[in-house]
Amino acid sequence: xxxxxxxxxxxxxxxxxxxxxxxxxxxxxxxxxxxxxxxxxxxxxxxxxxxxxxxxxxxxxxxxxxxxxxxxxxxxxxxxxxxxxxxxxxxxxxxxxxxxxxxxxxxxxxxxxxxxxxxxxxxxxxxxxxxxxxxxxxxxxxxxxxxxxxxxxxxxxxxxxxxxxxxxxxxxxxxxxxxxxxxxxxxxxxxxxxxxxxxxxxxxxxxxxxxxxxxxxxxxxxxxxxxxxxxxxxxxxxx
Amino acid sequence: xxxxxxxxxxxxxxxxxxxxxxxxxxxxxxxxxxxxxxxxxxxxxxxxxxxxxxxxxxxxxxxxxxxxxxxxxxxxxxxxxxxxxxxxxxxxxxxxxxxxxxxxxxxxxxxxxxxxxxx
Numbered sequence: 001x002x003x004x005x006x007x008x009x010x011x012x013x014x015x016x017x018x019x020x021x022x023x024x025x026x027x028x029x030x031x032x033x034x035x036x037x038x039x040x041x042x043x044x045x046x047x048x049x050x051x052x053x054x055x056x057x058x059x060x061x062x063x064x065x066x067x068x069x070x071x072x073x074x075x076x077x078x079x080x081x082x083x084x085x086x087x088x089x090x091x092x093x094x095x096x097x098x099x100x101x102x103x104x105x106x107x108x109x110x111x112x113x114x115x116x117x118x119x120x121x122x123x124x125x126x127x128x129x130x131x132x133x134x135x136x137x138x139x140x141x142x143x144x145x146x147x148x149x150x151x152x153x154x155x156x157x158x159x160x161x162x163x164x165x166x167x168x169x170x171x172x173x174x175x176x177x178x179x180x181x182x183x184x185x186x187x188x189x190x191x192x193x194x195x196x197x198x199x200x201x202x203x204x205x206x207x208x209x210x211x212x213x214x215x216x217x218x219x220x221x222x223x224x225x226x227x228x229x230x231x232x233x234x235x236x237x238x239x
Numbered sequence: 240x241x242x243x244x245x246x247x248x249x250x251x252x253x254x255x256x257x258x259x260x261x262x263x264x265x266x267x268x269x270x271x272x273x274x275x276x277x278x279x280x281x282x283x284x285x286x287x288x289x290x291x292x293x294x295x296x297x298x299x300x301x302x303x304x305x306x307x308x309x310x311x312x313x314x315x316x317x318x319x320x321x322x323x324x325x326x327x328x329x330x331x332x333x334x335x336x337x338x339x340x341x342x343x344x345x346x347x348x349x350x351x352x353x354x355x356x357x358x
Contacts, residue, residue, distance in 0.1 A: 033268045060285035068291030
């Protein structure tokens with residue numbers, strides 16, 4: 001078999017990242033496809049080298065094919081390009097139950113931009129709990145927050161507490177609200193009372209910020225390792 | 240005729256492959272050739288992109304595979320439909336028939352109505 005074909009299949013397998021047994025099975029299947037294609041193209045009158053080139057070209061980009069052949073929702077999925085999907089997904093764009101990446105979407109999402117059940121990041125959006133510089137969520141805490149329960153320097157939400165508060169229930173230096181503390185719904189009063197009495201805002205920040213930083217560091221380590229693995233496997237893969 | 244865009248195709252390539260396998264067992268290359276022949280001018284698929292779909296279908300137990308020796312002596316992986324695959328295909332076809340019916344009702348008859356839309 002030609003070197004070019006071998007190299008192409010190696011590249012696909014690097015991205016597919018399967019066990020040895022599965023990789024051998026996949027490789028044999030793709031190899032059979034490509035050899036059949038080359039036979040057909042040669043029968044049409046192409047030279048061997050042209051046929052090999054065309055067969056590879058029509059087969060598709062190794063990264064796209066390889067990522068497509070990865071296991072769906074494995075326990076841990078790490079990718080240097082594209083989107084990692086899984087129970088624990090680590091990559092530039094991660095989607096999963098625990099997702100860590102530049103853009104993370106998941107039940108627990110941590111990244112520069114995080115969307116999830118619990119989201120920690122520079123900019124967290126649409127989260128049940130969001131802790132960050134700018135938070136939009138059901139429970140948001142930060143410099144500028146928007147959410148069901150929001151507290152911060154600038155707060156906007158159903159329950160908003162801050163220097164400048166806009167919300168259904170707002171408390172702060174300047175308040176714009178539908179409810180005040182006297183006529184607010186009971187559950188809102190209880191919630192607000194609990195958060196205040198337990199000092200949850202402060203502790204949540206103290207606990208979550210180091211966790212966030214650690215997770216971002218772990219994400220970077222895994223992503224860099226994956227990039228190196230691919231680069232070592234074939235240096236011209238970094239398209 | 241317009242070539243189908245990827246977003247229109249998403250999720251439907253599986254049905255197309257199930258339709259082909261309904262006619263009998265086949266292997267990757269043959270499946271792709273059949274697809275491209277029958278959908279000439281409408282569908283343009285990268286040949287390798289069918290394999291992730293085939294493997295997903297196998298994971299979902301809609302198809303099963305076995306290795307056999309081809310006439311040229313090479314090992315070849317054949318796929319065929321499972322009973323679960325047949326049921327899924329029947330459901331997908333029903334969904335498609337309902338969608339086609341809906342489109343025809345909204346847009347008018349196939350030839351006159353559709354060709355006039357958007358002009």
